[in-house]
Amino acid sequence: MSTVQLAPPATRRRFTIPGLRGTGVVGHVSAAVIALAVLIAAFGESLAPYDPDGTNLSLSFVGPLSDHYLGFDSQGRDLLSRLLTGARSSLLGPAIVVILSILVGTALAIATAWRGGTFDNVVSSGLDVLFAFPAIVLAIMASVVWGAGQTSATIALAVAYTPYIARILRGAALRERAREYVAALEVQGLRASAICVRHIARNLLPLIAAQGAILFGYAIVDLAAISFIGLGVQPPQADWGVMVANGQSGVLQGYPMESLSAGLCIVVVVVAVNLLGERLTDRADEVAR
Amino acid sequence: MSSGTNELLSVQGLAVDLPLAAGLRTVLHDVSFTIGAGEALGLVGESGSGKSMTARAVARLLPPGAVQSGAIHFDGRDVNTLKGPALRGFRGQVAMIFQDPRAHINPVRTIGDFMTEALRTNRRMKRSLAQSAAISMLDEVGISDGALRLRQHPHELSGGLLQRVMIATSLLTEPRLLLADEPTTALDVTTQAEVMAILDELRRDRNMAMLFITHDLELASAVCDRTAVMYAGQIVEQRQSSLLHDDPLHPYTAGLVAARPSIDGSTARLNAIPGRPLSAFEAPAGCAFSDRCAYAESRCTEARPAIRPMFDGLVRCVRAEDLRGELGVTVHG
Amino acid sequence: MLKFLVRRAVMLILTLFVSSFAIYSAIYVAPGNPIATLTGGRTPSPEAIAVLEERYHLNDPFFVRYFHWLGNAFTGDLGVSIPLRQNVSTLISQRVGTTIQLVLYAAVIIVIVGIGLGVLGGLKRGFVDGIVIVITTIGAAVPSFVAAILLLSLFAVKLGWLPALGGGDGVFDQIKHLTLPAIALAFSAVALVARVTRTSVREELRREHVQTATSRGIPMSLIIRRHVLRNAAIPITTVVGITIASLFAASAIVERAFSLNGIGAYLIQAAASKDMAVVQGITLVIVTVFVVINTIVDVVYAVLDPRVSLGSRAR
Numbered sequence: 001m002s003t004v005q006l007a008p009p010a011t012r013r014r015f016t017i018p019g020l021r022g023t024g025v026v027g028h029v030s031a032a033v034i035a036l037a038v039l040i041a042a043f044g045e046s047l048a049p050y051d052p053d054g055t056n057l058s059l060s061f062v063g064p065l066s067d068h069y070l071g072f073d074s075q076g077r078d079l080l081s082r083l084l085t086g087a088r089s090s091l092l093g094p095a096i097v098v099i100l101s102i103l104v105g106t107a108l109a110i111a112t113a114w115r116g117g118t119f120d121n122v123v124s125s126g127l128d129v130l131f132a133f134p135a136i137v138l139a140i141m142a143s144v145v146w147g148a149g150q151t152s153a154t155i156a157l158a159v160a161y162t163p164y165i166a167r168i169l170r171g172a173a174l175r176e177r178a179r180e181y182v183a184a185l186e187v188q189g190l191r192a193s194a195i196c197v198r199h200i201a202r203n204l205l206p207l208i209a210a211q212g213a214i215l216f217g218y219a220i221v222d223l224a225a226i227s228f229i230g231l232g233v234q235p236p237q238a239d240w241g242v243m244v245a246n247g248q249s250g251v252l253q254g255y256p257m258e259s260l261s262a263g264l265c266i267v268v269v270v271v272a273v274n275l276l277g278e279r280l281t282d283r284a285d286e287v288a289r
Numbered sequence: 290m291s292s293g294t295n296e297l298l299s300v301q302g303l304a305v306d307l308p309l310a311a312g313l314r315t316v317l318h319d320v321s322f323t324i325g326a327g328e329a330l331g332l333v334g335e336s337g338s339g340k341s342m343t344a345r346a347v348a349r350l351l352p353p354g355a356v357q358s359g360a361i362h363f364d365g366r367d368v369n370t371l372k373g374p375a376l377r378g379f380r381g382q383v384a385m386i387f388q389d390p391r392a393h394i395n396p397v398r399t400i401g402d403f404m405t406e407a408l409r410t411n412r413r414m415k416r417s418l419a420q421s422a423a424i425s426m427l428d429e430v431g432i433s434d435g436a437l438r439l440r441q442h443p444h445e446l447s448g449g450l451l452q453r454v455m456i457a458t459s460l461l462t463e464p465r466l467l468l469a470d471e472p473t474t475a476l477d478v479t480t481q482a483e484v485m486a487i488l489d490e491l492r493r494d495r496n497m498a499m500l501f502i503t504h505d506l507e508l509a510s511a512v513c514d515r516t517a518v519m520y521a522g523q524i525v526e527q528r529q530s531s532l533l534h535d536d537p538l539h540p541y542t543a544g545l546v547a548a549r550p551s552i553d554g555s556t557a558r559l560n561a562i563p564g565r566p567l568s569a570f571e572a573p574a575g576c577a578f579s580d581r582c583a584y585a586e587s588r589c590t591e592a593r594p595a596i597r598p599m600f601d602g603l604v605r606c607v608r609a610e611d612l613r614g615e616l617g618v619t620v621h622g
Numbered sequence: 623m624l625k626f627l628v629r630r631a632v633m634l635i636l637t638l639f640v641s642s643f644a645i646y647s648a649i650y651v652a653p654g655n656p657i658a659t660l661t662g663g664r665t666p667s668p669e670a671i672a673v674l675e676e677r678y679h680l681n682d683p684f685f686v687r688y689f690h691w692l693g694n695a696f697t698g699d700l701g702v703s704i705p706l707r708q709n710v711s712t713l714i715s716q717r718v719g720t721t722i723q724l725v726l727y728a729a730v731i732i733v734i735v736g737i738g739l740g741v742l743g744g745l746k747r748g749f750v751d752g753i754v755i756v757i758t759t760i761g762a763a764v765p766s767f768v769a770a771i772l773l774l775s776l777f778a779v780k781l782g783w784l785p786a787l788g789g790g791d792g793v794f795d796q797i798k799h800l801t802l803p804a805i806a807l808a809f810s811a812v813a814l815v816a817r818v819t820r821t822s823v824r825e826e827l828r829r830e831h832v833q834t835a836t837s838r839g840i841p842m843s844l845i846i847r848r849h850v851l852r853n854a855a856i857p858i859t860t861v862v863g864i865t866i867a868s869l870f871a872a873s874a875i876v877e878r879a880f881s882l883n884g885i886g887a888y889l890i891q892a893a894a895s896k897d898m899a900v901v902q903g904i905t906l907v908i909v910t911v912f913v914v915i916n917t918i919v920d921v922v923y924a925v926l927d928p929r930v931s932l933g934s935r936a937r
Contacts, residue, residue: 145649270765397926406848
């Protein structure tokens with residue numbers, strides 16, 4: 001068994017941001033794209049050159065002009081301004097979904113892994129039942145119960161993603177729980193909650209970051225889809241999913257600019273998020289080994 | 290080396306570079322040996338010494354991207370130039386027994402599929418014929434309920450049974466050369482001896498040649514006519530197996546002999562060689578063993594020593610003549 | 623094997639039972655006044671209200687109504703749509719054909735293109751693999767409704783090759799009408815399946831037992847078929863199965879984008895118009911299909927992989 005010893009890699013230090021260490025060029029470029037999108041989400045409203053809601057029906061579907069780079073939508077609103085403004089709801093909603101599902105999912109995962117027994121069985125079975133509900137179906141049910149809107153869509157998606165994140169993290173937490181250092185800490189008399197939060201949760205962070213990125217990509221797509229079918233963000237508010245839907249009549253008349261530009265925004269951000277998620281997953285796998 | 294007519298396998302000046310993270314690295318360097326028909330050659334060394342890679346090079350199983358030089362001839366034919374059907378025909382005459390049968394047998398197919406695959410594909414043998422051949426071969430390796438075993442999956446068999454299946458399978462195609470890569474290392478100590486005995490007996494019965502790879506010098510001596518000792522991708526000594534233990538010529542061989550607890554002695558005599566085994570590309574400029582060798586002199590670190598014929602064998606040590614006899618004394622002292 | 627199947631069946635029934643309860647109770651607590659819906663805003667007489675309450679079992683306790691609904695669901699009766707005064711089952715059966723056709727069409731595309739791309743990327747290195755990686759990276763990020771817009775504007779409007787909206791009449795016309803929706807529905811799933819396939823093929827190619835087969839002189843084409851693809855089929859089947867199960871829900875968005883008259887688009891419409899019985903009915907159908915297909919995937923997994931001990935739950 002000639003296991004060839006790997007020589008230490010060339011120690012040329014490369015520029016890297018602490019949270020992104022080990023994610024490579026692709027990870028850094030993806031993070032830069034995401035950072036740009038976040039900046040637009042934060043300041044897009046003030047960056048918008050025109051009023052995103054200012055309609056002018058005489059400009060309906062007028063193509064790109066010298067100072068209206070993307071032209072106008074069906075109601076003569078400046079498209080670029082709407083895309084910039086719409087970044088906020090298109091990204092903030094998914095971010096909240098991810099934060100909620102990760103908080104609840106991680107807590108459930110560590111609690112079930114730690115307690116085991118009946119508690120684990122009951123919670124895990126409950127989560128298994130939730131698995132039977134596709135995210136879109138949950139969102140539609142939520143729109144019936146709480147009315148259509150971004151709040152019910154966000155809650156529905158957070159609920160739909162929680163069993164997914166809980167299942168993945170529970171496996172990792174069980175492996176972590178079985179490690180010697182946890183037994184050592186228990187013998188030292190450290191409280192369970194302290195071990196769970198300070199040690200187990202902390203050691204799961206690389207995996208949590210990776211899963212967070214992956215879920216963020218799903219959440220952007222799913223929330224936009226819910227807005228697209230009219231059960232999420234409500235028009236006339238600018239939102240990428242709403243804009244794809246709103247532009248559909250234009251597509252059929254040969255003016256696809258609104259739908260395509262909003263769709264492209266979604267695709268670009270999701271590609272970046274997915275690539276970063278992949279790199280973070282690879283890194284988490286390496287850390288776990 | 291002479292190229293006598295009864296040579297089955299001849300390896301001359303084999304060198305292999307592997308693509309690793311840090312670039313191409315040498316893992317084999319100037320490896321030469323021959324195996325006659327029906328002869329067994331032991332290849333002994335620590336992990337990373339290149340012994341498995343040597344067998345892989347012979348079987349044309351180097352990983353993609355590996356750079357190989359040197360000549361390998363099997364039955365007078367150049368192995369390196371074989372392609373397509375000719376390569377597959379060659380592989381039909383050379384069988385490899387791997388260290389870990391569990392990884393080396395497809396877990397989702399039955400034992401029967403595994404055993405008869407080569408016969409049915411390459412020899413176009415009928416399923417029923419191939420199966421009865423497999424059953425009788427299983428009987429020879431001490432598995433009497435062969436018909437049942439053929440229907441089972443690998444996970445239903447123990448490691449020892451699985452390795453017997455692997456041995457039986459490799460004998461089924463009646464190869465002329467066996468490449469046995471640590472065939473008993475992954476097994477329980479209790480089954481090791483049994484499996485080894487079966488392999489040894491069946492090989493002798495059929496007069497097959499064997500390249501036997503192990504880290505166990507004693508085992509190689511017991512099974513093989515000649516033994517070659519590898520260190521850092523080179524053969525450092527090659528002799529009659531019976532001579533190697535009592536009269537080692539290379540300090541490394543002596544170290545290997547000493548590192549093994551002898552049956553009569555106490556554990557106090559267990560001498561480990563200082564330092565850790567090196568791969569070829571990590572070895573120092575002169576003699577690869579010089580930085581761990583108790584007998585190293587300045588000339589040892591200056592140039593890489595060539596392998597020289599000496600006392601009915603070959604040795605790669607500039608001080609071999611001076612040290613003869615001394616090594617054995619030190620080891621047992 | 624039998625024990626395993628029984629166990630899976632029991633789990634399936636339990637999951638469906640709890641899900642049905644969740645569906646019924648969630649919609650039950652939703653705001654809304656069925657009497658007002660029934661009477662269209664007019665103020666009915668107390669007698670009329672009593673008749674309506676009697677007919678639609680509005681005054682029964684919650685659990686009575688739930689078990690009544692569930693019991694009827696077993697016989698294929700999903701209740702009555704109060705706004706439309708029609709059987710929910712009838713309403714669903716009029717539309718479910720479109721959804722099934724769309725999902726099957728998309729499933730065929732996913733299996734052929736997804737597995738094909740993945741095997742190609744897994745077996746070939748370098749340029750071909752690079753193309754597969756780029757296609758799947760981008761493809762995975764294209765939501766079905768964005769794919770729908772792209773396809774519409776390119777193939778329906780610009781090139782005029784295929785019809786834009788609606789279902790069509792006759793087999794050939796239906797296939798034409800469903801082609802763009804099926805591609806849109808399959809789009810990101812193709813990328814997902816291709817990625818999993820590519821990775822599995824790569825992993826299997828590296829396995830030691832593939833080396834064994836090579837060392838025995840088995841031709842490469844046979845090694846790929848008998849060992850690499852056979853073993854990779856286990857994870858591929860799982861991801862394809864789970865993906866197809868999720869298509870029934872995802873088709874709602876595509877049906878909406880292409881104005882198709884399937885149960886998904888109808889579910890959205892019913893949710894918007896607060897037609898509770900229809901929402902409950904279609905949700906129950908989608909969840910049932912999803913759970914049943916996932917159970918089948920588990921069983922197929924166990925059949926394909928002899929290592930799975932049939933007594934325990936998969937994974």
